[in-house]
Amino acid sequence: MPELSVSELLELDRRHVWHPYGPMPGRAEPLVVESASGVRLRMADSSGELVDGMSSWWSAIHGYNHPVLNEAAREQLGRMSHVMFGGLTHEPAVRLAKLLVDMSPDGLEHVFLADSGSVSVEVAVKMCLQYWRSLGRPAKQRLLTWRGGYHGDTWQPMSVCDPEGGMHELWTGVLQRQVFVGPPPVEYEEEYAEELRSAIARHADELAAVIVEPVVQGAGGMRFHSPAYLRVLREACDAHDVLLVFDEIATGFGRTGALFAADHAAVTPDVMCVGKALTGGYLTMAATLCTSEVADGISRGEVPVLAHGPTFMGNPLAAAVACASIELLLGQDWLAEVKRIEAGLREGLAPARELPGVRDVRVLGAIGVVQLDRPVDMKAATTAAVREGVWLRPFRDLIYTMPPYVTGDADVARVARAVCAAAGEG
Ligand code: PLP
Numbered sequence: 001m002p003e004l005s006v007s008e009l010l011e012l013d014r015r016h017v018w019h020p021y022g023p024m025p026g027r028a029e030p031l032v033v034e035s036a037s038g039v040r041l042r043m044a045d046s047s048g049e050l051v052d053g054m055s056s057w058w059s060a061i062h063g064y065n066h067p068v069l070n071e072a073a074r075e076q077l078g079r080m081s082h083v084m085f086g087g088l089t090h091e092p093a094v095r096l097a098k099l100l101v102d103m104s105p106d107g108l109e110h111v112f113l114a115d116s117g118s119v120s121v122e123v124a125v126k127m128c129l130q131y132w133r134s135l136g137r138p139a140k141q142r143l144l145t146w147r148g149g150y151h152g153d154t155w156q157p158m159s160v161c162d163p164e165g166g167m168h169e170l171w172t173g174v175l176q177r178q179v180f181v182g183p184p185p186v187e188y189e190e191e192y193a194e195e196l197r198s199a200i201a202r203h204a205d206e207l208a209a210v211i212v213e214p215v216v217q218g219a220g221g222m223r224f225h226s227p228a229y230l231r232v233l234r235e236a237c238d239a240h241d242v243l244l245v246f247d248e249i250a251t252g253f254g255r256t257g258a259l260f261a262a263d264h265a266a267v268t269p270d271v272m273c274v275g276k277a278l279t280g281g282y283l284t285m286a287a288t289l290c291t292s293e294v295a296d297g298i299s300r301g302e303v304p305v306l307a308h309g310p311t312f313m314g315n316p317l318a319a320a321v322a323c324a325s326i327e328l329l330l331g332q333d334w335l336a337e338v339k340r341i342e343a344g345l346r347e348g349l350a351p352a353r354e355l356p357g358v359r360d361v362r363v364l365g366a367i368g369v370v371q372l373d374r375p376v377d378m379k380a381a382t383t384a385a386v387r388e389g390v391w392l393r394p395f396r397d398l399i400y401t402m403p404p405y406v407t408g409d410a411d412v413a414r415v416a417r418a419v420c421a422a423a424g425e426g
Pocket of ligand 1: 116117118119121150151152153213218219247248249250275276286
């Protein structure tokens with residue numbers, strides 16, 4: 001039984017707790033969630049039960065309180081919840097690495113099990129910089145990326161987030177200066193492809209890597225683009241000795257209608273980051289995969305180790321749940337479920353096109369986005385969604401949803417209705 005009443009809990013929350021991108025404690029106005037099961041969040045207050053339209057930020061693909069994931073966690077808890085990874089190894093981490101290598105684009109062979117998406121991006125960047133140092137080319141230490149991107153909140157990932165109007169604008173003058181190219185257009189445009197090629201060629205001597213979110217740019221603006229640009233990047237990177245990093249932290253594990261967004265273009269990056277849905281949203285774990293060429297290059301250096309090793313690296317509990325989550329995903333027709341949700345969102349979000357102030361409506365895989373021509377009134381939009389019995393978390397000019405893959409047709413329709421309501425009122 002909960003020990004605090006809702007009002008006591010909110011009072012303590014106000015006094016002591018930071019929330020993501022929140023103002024200082026005391027100013028956030030969170031709703032209180034008591035438990036979650038299937039696709040429903042049971043709220044402690046009068047909002048009752050809410051269908052989760054967010055999968056807890058792309059992660060809870062199988063829904064909450066899933067018996068298979070619960071059992072995997074319970075079973076692993078009985079063995080060990082954590083043990084250091086330096087000098088020791090264990091079955092959950094090894095099995096997870098093998099599963100990831102087998103399911104990811106051909107050629108990615110080595111897995112670093114990190115503890116959050118941002119850290120997996122830090123590790124990816126370290127791998128790339130260290131690779132070129134090892135090869136005697138230390139000048140190659142900058143990154144090229146797209147505007148409109150988002151790669152995490154720690155220092156190095158912040159440097160490749162959109163510097164204008166993005167989440168880290170405050171730090172633009174302090175962060176390492178990277179090379180930015182405009183965000184990729186939705187459809188393939190040869191002129192833009194040429195711009196990419198020439199930027200990579202021009203900066204090749206100082207570029208360690210190109211890092212992008214393939215096919216969907218998430219928290220930087222929920223933009224979609226043609227997979228053909230991934231092939232352009234692969235060819236230009238190969239031609240100019242630049243590594244290619246795909247940040248699949250949001251797009252991985254089926255969300256866009258391919259297991260990884262890279263698969264839409266049949267491109268293998270040199271380094272790939274995954275996270276979020278890796279553990280089905282149960283525990284914090286992410287991974288950075290790289291090719292043997294990258295790993296061997298690092299090993300040939302003056303300092304032949306990848307100097308990174310967080311305390312909770314390879315956490316067995318998270319790894320065991322991640323194995324169960326991947327097996328659950330691959331053991332079902334996940335693509336049919338994602339396509340079903342895609343069809344439901346296309347139909348359900350169509351009416352939003354007629355709403356005043358709606359600039360664009362777009363759907364890809366199990367992702368639906370309504371973009372307004374003004375900043376969203378967060379409170380009004382959230383209230384409208386809650387009235388429809390749905391949890392949404394709009395930002396900037398965007399009201400969007402990425403529901404769990406187990407969301408039934410009636411609930412997908414409900415989520416879409418809530419997005420339309422939020423767009424109308426927010
Ligand atoms: N990269 C992408 C594409 C993301 O969407 C996110 C999180 O939203 C991150 C990196 C950072 O991951 P985390 O929040 O787990 O640090």
